[in-house]
Structure formats: C-alpha cells, structure tokens
Amino acid sequence: MAPKTGFAVIGGTETRVDGLEKVTGRTRFADDLSFPNMLYGRFLRSPHAHARIRKIDVSRAAAMPGVHCVLTGRDFPIPFGPLPISEDEYVLAFDKVTYVGEPVVAIAAIDEATADAACRAVVVDYEELDAYMTLEEALEQRGEPIHTEHRFGNIHKAVSLEFGDVAQGFAEAEYFREDVFFYQGNTHMPIEEHSCTGVPEGIDRVTLYSSTQNPHYGHRLIAKALQLPGSRVRVVATPAGGGFGGKCDTFSHEFAACRMALRTGRPVKFTLNREEVFYTHRGRHPVLMWSKIGFRRNGRITGMHFRSFLDGGAYGSLGVATTYYTGALQPCSYRIPYYKFEGTRLTTNKPVCGPKRGHGAPQPRAMIEVQMDKAAVDLGIDPAQLRLVNAIEPYSKTINHFRVTSCGLKECIEKVVEVSGFNDKWGRLPHGKGIGFAISAYLSGAGTTQYPSNGPHSEVVVKVGRFGEVQCLTGSTDIGQGSMTVHASIVAEVLGLHASDVMVINGDTATTPIDLGSYSSRVTFMSGNAALEAARRMRDQIAAVVAATFGIPADCTEFREHKVFNAVNPGQSMAWEDACALAESKLGALSSTGNYTPPDLDGPYKGGAVGPSPAYSYTALAVQVDVDPETGMIDVEKVWCAHDIGFPINQTLVIGQVEGGIYMGLSEALFEEMDYRKSRLEAPSMLDYKTITVNEMPEIETHLICTHDPEGPFGAKEVGQGPLLPAIPALLNAVYDAVGVRIDEVPCTPDKVLFAMERKADGRGGRIGPTAFPEHATTARAVRAPRPAEWENGNEGRMN
C-alpha cells in the first residue's frame, strides 16, 4: 500500500472501470454478438499430421440446403504470417496438411449444425506422408521436409550470436557448470474460446469483430491476405476473455469470416470449440537447452554459452522472435562479460507454437535459474547471494547491447530474502520441506514493430465534449489486464477527474488511432505514455482559456477535484464542465493527440532488434514447498515475490498481474504439457489438460519495488509477464531443497520426483532430465558482435 505520493488517482487501488459490468455478466464478448441474417462458419480440419491433398470434392456439401459458402485453399492464395520474414501459412491448407487440426475447408451455413453436416459431406483425398513429431525426427529429416520452400528443410530459423570471445571468458573461469534441460510445451487456455464475426458494410467493406489482442496487425494481415485496400477493412477487438499471447496471431477463422462476409453479403460468425482452441494453439514452445557457465570462486560469472532447440510446430507464427528470445534476456539479469547464443527452431507436424506469456523467455529462465542454484551449492555460496553478486546494475549496457535504465533487481532480491526468511530456511528445513529462489528480467514492450514501420507504436486521442465528458481513444485492447483502467486513470490524473469520468474507447481500427496491440507487456509503458501526452495537451488547451479568464499565466492553473484552480489565488476555481464549455466556445472541437515511439535501441548486429526495450522489469521470488516423499506430490505452501514495477499506476491491477503470472508459472511448473499420442493431442479439454485450481494455489505475498523509470508514464514499467518467469525455477529449486533431487524438466510431476528420489537412494544421482543435446551444427551464419564500449576498462557495462 506504499505508493501514491501526491497523486489523486494513480498509485492507489482504484476499482477497474470495466469491473462491474464484467462481474454482473453484462460485458458482451465476441460470441455474444449477433447480427441480422448471420451465417455460421465451421472448418473441416485435417485428420492427418502430414499429408498431401490430392483432391477436395465439395460438391455434395455445396449443394446442401442452408449452405451459403464453401471455400478451400485456392480461395486464399496469398500466404501470411505475423512476421514478414516468415510468411508460410495459408488460411486453408493449400496443397498439404501439416498438423492434425489444420483448417482445410471453410463452410458458412444458416446454422452450426448445417455447417457441421456440410463439413462431413466434403471428401478429401489425402496421400499420407511420414510425420515429424519430435525435435530429433525433424532434425534427422528422413523424408520430404514439411515446408519444401524452406532453405534448410525442417530448420525454420537458426541464430548464432557471440558477444566478445566466449573462450576468453571461459579461460578466466575457475569453475564450470554444463547442463541440459527440457521445457515441455504448454498452451494458454484462456477461458474464452476464439470467436469472430465478419460483417459486410456497404458495398465493399468488411468489419471484423474479434476476440483478438492485436487488431492493428490483424487489419494489416487481413487486407494483405485478402488483397483488399486497408481502407476496406475494419477490425474491432471485443473484450477478450483472456489472451496470454494466444490471440496475438491473426487466424484462419478471422480471414475466412471476412472473405465469406464479402462473398455472401451476410455476417459470418466463427466460434471455435475448446478442442479447436487447443489445436489452434500458438502456445509455449517445447525447448531443449544446453548451457555452460564459467564462474570465479567468488561466484562472478565469467562467460556463458547457451544453446536451444525449439520445437515450433507446423508454421512460423512469431517463432523467429521466440528463437531470439530464448537467448536474449540472460545477460539482462546477470552481468555476463562474454556470451554466446545459438538457437534453432524446427518445424514439426504439430499445432503451431507461438507467443505465450513470457514469449521464449520462461524456458531459458527456468534452465539458468536452476543452473545458478546448482552452482550456488557447488561453490558454497547461498543462492540469493550468488544472484546479488552477478545482478545487473541500473543504467548499464548488457553484453548484447541492451540499454538498462531503472533496475531494482538487487532491492527485489534483498526484499524476498528478508520477507521469506530465506537465509534461515534454505538447507535448514526438515526433509520434505524446502524453499527455492529465482529471479528474472522482462521487457516493457518490444522496441521494434512486427513489420517495418517508422510510425509511432502507440497513438492516443483525447476528446472532451460540451458537457465535460472525456473520451480516451486507444487502439490497445483490454484482455483482462486492466489497460482501460490504466488509460482512464492516467487521463483522469492529469485532468483532475475520477477514472470513471473517462470513457475509454479501444481496439477499433476505424475509430481509434493506431496501437500495435496487447502483447510484449507494452501497453502501460507505450500507450500509457501516449495517453499521458494527449491528456497533458488537452489540459494545456483548457488551461490557456481558463487562465485568460482568471488573468493568470496558463501554467498557474491546477486541475484537481473536478475543477480548474487558480494556483495564484486558490480561492478562485472553475468547475470542470464550465471550463470545458468555455474552452470549446473559444477553440471549437476539443481533441488532442499523444504518441509514443520508443528510442532506437537496436543492437549493432543482425538480430539486435529482438530484445531491446525502453525499460526492463525485474522480479525476485521464493517458493516454499512440502513434498510427500512416498508419492512425490508437491504442495506449494507459500510464494514471496518482489517486483520492480517502476511505479504502479494501479496497485490492485499490478498485484493481480503478479498473482496471475505466478498462477500460470506454477501451473506450468507442476502440471501443464501439450501431450501427443501419435499426432493427436492426448487431452484437448479443460478437464484433462491439467491447470492448477484454487486448491493448489498458495498464499502469495507481493512486494512492489518502485524504481521510478525515467521514461515510463509516471515511472511505470511492465508486470504482465515478468513475475511468471521465476516461479518455475524457484519451484524446481524448492523441490531440491526439500528432497535433494534435481528435476531438469518442466513440468515437475510427482512421478519424476519420486523416481529421482529412488535413483538418489540407489546411488544413481537424483536427477531426472535430458541427458543428451543434439550435436547438430547450426545452419546459421555466425555473427560476432563487438562488446559494448561500456564493457571496456573493467567497467562491466555501467553507463556514465
């Protein structure tokens, strides 16, 4: 409850502006929308993981009564992808299917049952091909690669970056750790299934209402893939019932709904069922990792070599970025003087992996935090101390050229050690009980757009009406994280109003200005800055008019308590409504704009655009567990978390994000996996795909560290993703502290714990995890980047 110094609205615990309508069931989600004459779309999906399409016969389906539109791959000849460097996907399978569940035929009919029946009447003649279901099979590539147009067959992307000469760093080491770790894939599981409706407008326009995180990117891709001018497409993001990265891509159902709406002249709705959401996926990549770290005896890291293989599923999605992210943030948490990273993403015949909360960072974070824990034990340094020794410092350059500004990593570590009693507990709790520690760093928004653009990343318009009503127009979407409340609070703070006085209109490519979307933890930082600028400009316009009336300079006004005050003579004030009416009478329509473009932070090397962010958040976290030595089952007793938020615009929302992130992290750590039986998902249902419930959730004690970032709005940084990351390795480290076994795999299930304990008892080492790493030479051209100047003369990255 600390922050809120001198602010009326921000820094407190304001109720979210859309809270009441949500808890009373009044919010209209995408599937709640209905339009006159609406048709219902369904897909016929592939039953095969890898097969050539010889022939598709839709004649019976097309002739069925009630069927209005039948489309196949030929109707969508333009491939697409969220990243221009990886446009390898078609709306409907073009000549091949590459995973079970891939859409093959789209049908719109008068109701779902008719559309489903018509799908069953389609005859597809497939020629089955050998499927690549694992990293190893994809690497070995015995038959036809999944994408024949890829230059290196099943290798979708390979990266090799070296900063300084890592051999030199290792030469200075007195102790090494070399480990292999596997992080299984998992999925977002939002409560709301994806849903959209394409609505024809006028003669040649279409509006898409969709449960999407990124309407702007959808706008661009739909126009591109459907070969329409951007002016013919409007995308409106509906309130999303959870995103977590799963609604970042633009999906087949969105393209198909638009095309079918234009073709039939009728609205067309697609709502995926839960099984389809699982197969649509774009979730966490399974990643196999190898890491070697050199240390001095005092614990200082001298160099790191990190390698990753990502199992990407059938298409690119944002996988090129994911690949970079598996290597980007290690040097952003620890001062690593020499660093080498090699990452390779493979294509497999499985549902497509993409961005999930933490995007490519949780997997390496889990690995290196476990590795740091092992190193701490070996070096005889306590795990929190080892992290303090290596912690990145404020205002420094990382070895991979990221600019770190505010940084509360050390404060976070110290706070968690203090409140959790870590020093009294670690290594000292009775057998079966344990405590584990981990830290992390994360971006406050990616510094680069997904497609080349020099435009602002966020634009906001503030409008004020004759009766004092305020509208804040932003292209960002509220996916439950509370961004509407953040916008309303920022504008209200500047204009001296309540957050509930500001109507936020968001996520509509026709009525709101551009915002790149709700991903990469960017909205508060970027759109928040744009909102702040727009609100200040609005305030200045009104201030000038009111000040003239008061006969004082414009900067001698104060906006608070729904009034404009004369700061020279505080007895004099004007009601907000009167001030607005006066300003409008003098100036005409009252509107202002604000923009945010991040500084150019790209590193001076190929790939240097992935990872730079205008600010980084930092987190430290401890988990206490109780492990049943007879079953291996883990009961998480408590979590302590300290998060460097910069400044909390809304403490309740920030703590909600911390707790939500930890929930998701623990769920991944303990339970979640995309498990396949041959090519089919084992458990595509909310019952059988296990996520933790309220019963498994421990008490979470959250402490916010305020470092007041110089570039964040009111000093704010991100919280949506960072706190998820350390929860996973902290749990693994706690299991080690409890029963002395290392589970070098996520999830950490009871069978692994039990069998590791048995191995330990048998003198076979108490570890479960991968034992080998594919010795496959990278196909990437090696990039050797210079060390930043800030690393010369023993300066260890500090910026002057």
Added chain:
Amino acid sequence: MLRLPEFEYAAPATVGEATRLMHERGGKAMLLAGGTDLIPSLKRRQYLPELVVSLHKVEAMRGVREADGRLVIGALTSLDAVAAHPAIRASWPALAKAAASIGTPQLRNQGTLGGNLLLDTRCTVYNQLEEWRDAGGSCMKSTGVKCHIVLGSKRCWAISSSDTAPVLAALGAELRLVRHGDERTVPVVAMYRDDGIDYLTLQPGEVLTEVLLPPVGKWDRSAFLKLRRRGTFDFPLLNVGAAVKFGADRIVERISVVLGAVGSAPQALDAQKFLGGKQIDDAVAVAALQAHAAKRATPLPNTDSSHVWRKRMVQVYTARALKELVA
C-alpha cells in the same frame, strides 16, 4: 464439444413408466439422471440415442430412508445430499467422503449416486469429440475395431472411474434393479465387468432405483482414499474403498479392500486372505497385500499421469487405506 445432437425426450413421473419406455425402445434409449456425464458425452457424440428418458420427475427415486436396520439411498439422490446426510456420515463416512470427492460443488449438486455408479468407463482416446477421436483411426469403444492404448488388444481398457463404486463394493452394498415387469437385487461388486465397453452387467431396459447399504454394525470402520492431481474436478487416478470388522484383541475378523480406476471394473482384493485373523498393521501381511494389489491393478497410459507411477501409488494407497481404518 459441439452442441447437443437431436433426440426425443421423455420425462416420466414413475419408475414403471420409465421402465416401459426403456423396454419399448430397446437399446436406442438412454436414461438421464443428473446429466453431468451424459450431457458432455452427447456433446462429444459418444452416443447418439433416439430417446433420452429423464428421471428427474421420479420423486420415488430420490432421498435416503431406513428399512430393516439398513439405509436405502434412492439412485437419484444427489452426490451432495449423500455427502451431507447425517446418518450416512455417522455410519458410513467413507461413502460420504467418496461422494464429496467427486467433481466440483456444482457437479455434486446435479450429479446423482446412481449416475456415478453407472458412470461410463473413461479413456483419453475415447473421451474426445468424434472429429478428434477418429483422427488417425477410431477405437473399438467408438466406431472402430482397434485399441490405441494396448496395441493388438482384443478388449477395451477404458477405466472404471466411479468414486462411490469401490466404497459400496467394499461395504457389500446391494443395488435394486427394476425392469419392465421384473425386479432384482445384486451385490455392487456383481454390477461390473472388467471390459471397457461392456462394463456393466445391467440388463437391457433395467433401471437402477436404489442402493441398499449393509446393516449398521456389519463393519467397525470404513475408509476411502482418492489419488488425483488436483483437489477438485478430477476423476480418480486411483481410489481405494475399505472396511473392517475387528474381533477380540483388534484381530481382523473381516476385511474388504476394493481398488478403483485401475481397471475397467473395481478390483476387489483378497484382503481377507492376507489379513483375516491378523493385526491390521502386521507388516508381513500388509506387504503381501500391497504386492497383491499391485498385481491386480492394471493402470495404463489412458488417463492423467504416468502409469508406472500410478502402479506404484497402488501400493502406497493400499497401505494408507489400512492405516486409515485404524486412524
């Protein structure tokens, strides 16, 4: 899941009317009690009945009564009502505990004891929407001929997933089955067949109307344990129902231990053979029962968690159930 398929619907008010409808429609009618399993199964197209006969108006099948020193529970009694019933909690706490462990609070308000006893066997291959169930070849419990769990198997290995069946079997409870113009009573254990498809000995058209608990005093103690990963929601990965009658000097006079969710039927162990006439914590006898239990259990990779681990848990939970009987 999809929306419900089309079917005819009837809601008779008496058992007689219900059995008549079931008799007339042969195998093409299905009974609807709480619907917590039938409705989602229909939405996955696991069955396509012509007629669904809802029992919700048959008041005679609801509630708990006492007759001849025994508790008799109507098959339509909700799981929540079973879990909360004072007489059941006092005399047969293991049954109350089993009922309270099923699904979620909402599912227990709606789900019935009869429905849980007759619950269809479960398998991760089978419990999927038909579109995915059939991708890569259907299984023998669906429209196919093969088993995808045990390759080359002649039988289906779907799992008996009832939580109340092992307890009621261990207690020696009986079931009243009514058919058009006919009626019989069978021990719970005789209701089940170790076959994932043909898992019940129920005759065509038969309606389970009542569960008859044993006379109070038949057992001194009863126990129920359930293994699952989450504290709610999940079907059992293993459960154990157990009951004991002690003789003089705490010697086991009679003991019954039944495992659930490790086969297509509840597995009644030969506990009496190992522990009859001994102390219940006799280490040699307990170890022998554990080994026997592991032999009787056939966990397979057709539900959550590794089957190797689940097999190990059979031994742990068997021993824990015995401890619970004296706790």
